[in-house]
Every structure is written in structure tokens, then in C-alpha cells.
Ligand SMILES: [Zn+2]
């Protein structure tokens with residue numbers, strides 16, 4: 001699964017437009033940090049993004065990457081993936097979509113073709129617990145690749 005150059009450019013220009021709307025400067029560092037997210041379906045964590053951005057901006061600090069990711073998340077320009085207390089991973093796809101997390105290799109994959117409308121409407125049953133502003137759905141299990149690998153190993 002790869003993202004075409006065209007898709008990356010499309011994501012980058014919509015990011016730049018979003019920055020303008022949010023009153024955020026589309027600085028070189030912000031653009032490059034977002035580019036790493038826009039260019040992958042991997043849902044990388046902050047350290048991975050840092051290592052990749054550093055190849056192009058050697059002077060960037062891990063702290064800057066953390067702060068930028070937090071800011072973009074606050075502005076809802078990226079989303080956070082993973083449970084509380086787990087390594088935080090990020091997603092530049094802000095369309096509501098569910099994930100599949102592999103409990104063997106940790107890969108986080110987007111699951112296509114699932115309509116989350118009913119969940120996102122925040123049913124009345126929620127109101128006794130709290131007021132929700134987002135919904136997050138993920139399945140956990142062993143991914144196709146790990147299944148194949150363990151099949152080979154077990155033979
Ligand atoms: Zn796996």
C-alpha cells in the first residue's frame with residue numbers, strides 16, 4: 001500500500017489551506033512534519049516522524065516535532081491513534097475511519113468501506129456518561145502478514 005505523489009501533493013495543499021484558515025503559519029518545519037504523515041499509511045509515532053524529517057532538516061529537534069504534532073492535533077488537522085498509555089501514533093487522514101491494530105507487529109492499518117455514521121451520531125445512551133466530541137474505533141488481532149509468517153514458521 002503506497003500513496004501516489006499526486007495524493008501527497010493534494011494532501012499537502014489542503015494542509016496549507018487549512019493552516020491559513022486556522023491562522024497558523026505554514027512554516028517549512030510544519031510542512032515537512034506534515035509531509036511525513038501525508039506520505040505514509042503507516043500511522044507513525046513522533047520518534048519515527050522525527051527520524052525521517054531530520055534527513056531533510058538536520059537541525060530540527062524532537063521537542064519541536066512533539067510540539068508541532070500536539071498543535072496540529074489540537075487544531076484537528078491530524079488525529080491521534082492508539083489507546084491511552086500506548087505509544088501515540090498519528091494520522092493525517094482526518095476523515096473518520098476505523099483501524100486494525102496487529103497485536104504481533106504493532107502495524108496500524110486503515111479499514112476501508114465501513115460506515116461509522118451511526119456511532120458518530122453519539123447515541124443518547126452516551127449522555128449519562130459524558131459528552132463526546134469524537135469517536136474512535138479499532139479492531140485488534142493478528143494481521144495478514146503476521147498470520148502468513150507464523151504459518152511458514154509453524155510448518
Ligand atoms: Zn502483524
Ligand SMILES: [Zn+2]
Nearest residue numbers: 091093109110
Ligand atoms: Zn488511519
